[in-house]
Amino acid sequence: MQKIDKSILSEVIHKRPDISYKGNYGRILIIAGSTHFGGAALMSARAAVNTGAGLVTVATVSEKFTAINVDIPEAMTIDYRQENDLRDAISKNNVIVIGPGLGSSETTFHLIKTIIKNIDEQIIIMDASALTVVSEKNINLKTIKNLILTPHQGEWQRLSGLKIPDQTTKNNLEKINSLAPNSLLIVKKHLSEIYYQEKIYQLISGNPGMATGGMGDTLTGIIAGFVGQFGYSLKSVSAALYLHSHIADKIYQKDYVVLPTKLASKIPETMQEFACSQN
Template sequence: MQKIDKSILTQVIKPRDPISYKGNFGKILIIAGSTHFGGAAIMSASAAVYAGAGLVTVATVPEKFAAINSRLPEAMTIDYSNLMDTLDSIKQSDVIVIGPGLGTSSTANSLVQLVIDHTNQSQTIIFDASALTLIAEQNIDISKISANVVLTPHQGEWNRLSDLTIKDQTPENNQRMLHSLAPNALLIIKKHLSEIYYEGSISQITAGNAGMATGGMGDTLTGIIAAFVGQFDFSQDTVEAALFLHSYVADKLFKKNYVILPEQLIQELPKTMQKIATK
């Protein structure tokens, strides 16, 4: 198993071209949030913006628009119950995140299918949280999606997807089940020393701490991954760098903080990325 260390950051994070505009850094659509879980959409979108995404749109329930617009004026908002508007945004986006705080309603299920049916090989889909639950519960086939696919389950969600108990989630079993579910997908199993599975290879980060065990940390990671793919293109290195940066920033904060809040981590992203890019 290959170990992911700090060197991945300098391989991926580079100085920005001085002649560039927001379209150069990725159009990200985040389909997230619900009446009871609006924070997930805010954290995922905030992480995407602060990690450098050029344009971020949040598709969510209208009652969360004011909270998102006041907390994150850089992001645009659309009502995901309007499937035509959402479809237009899907088609125009480089990266589509679906799942944080979305719930498992019939509307959420329709949105998952909309994304699967209307993306192409030039795009990346990041399935997270509720979307993973729906895929497992509804036996949704994700094996033939033409877009790049990133799956981001924690161990409980991976259990639902793979039927592997946590004690049976060995590298060999995980790789076998990924090949069965979605052979072309990149899988991140979120846990202490998270693992990445892609095209037969297995890697593991060498960062992270107990202070990260708080709500919203996974939503934050998803936003960082979306921003990185939008800026640096889809690759295993790009996703590994996003995963490592998330824990690397948290490790720095953990030196002075008993608990790491997602908002704290998000605020540190631009400064940390600039230091890495200008070394």
């Protein structure tokens, strides 16, 4: 098992070329939020924007448009209940997030099916409610070419059938190779683990101040921003995971709890620090 440390950030984050435009840095579609769980969409989108994603679109319920447009004016909004708009957005974006704050409803099931039917080479990140619905509806994930799964241990238990005490590295690797052999799996926990093509990486940072609502939604947005800019690879996802905990560890030195909004606000300056450290 390989440990993920600070060196991964300088390997992945690089200075932007002088001649750049927003299309160079990823087109991210975040399908998230619902009437009762609008904050998840906000936190995922804020994190994606702050990592430097070129274009971020949030597909959510129209009742949440004002909150998103005021809090994150850099992000665009569409209503995921409008089928044609959603399909058009799926085709135009290269990274698609689904799950934060959606709830385990038939709507979420329909959204997952719509994605699977309308994707080609896009990178799909499934989180939160999407993972629960996949397990409840026994959705086949093997046909998705570029898939990232981000369950916490309870969600992984539902998806894999492995009880938490049985979630050993050996069992996790066997199960993900059975469920979705082309995917990259992050099992979120104390010292989170990544499983990808027979390789296992482990995070060696993080703190108890991160145990608060929205932390996972923020991580999902960071991952989306990283793979949109730096490509879909074990390294880019590992760097996203490390950056999330690295910033949280700095905040925790002074703060009793690590608020996701504060963490997201520190992303641009932290990335610049590591991009400039290559010189």
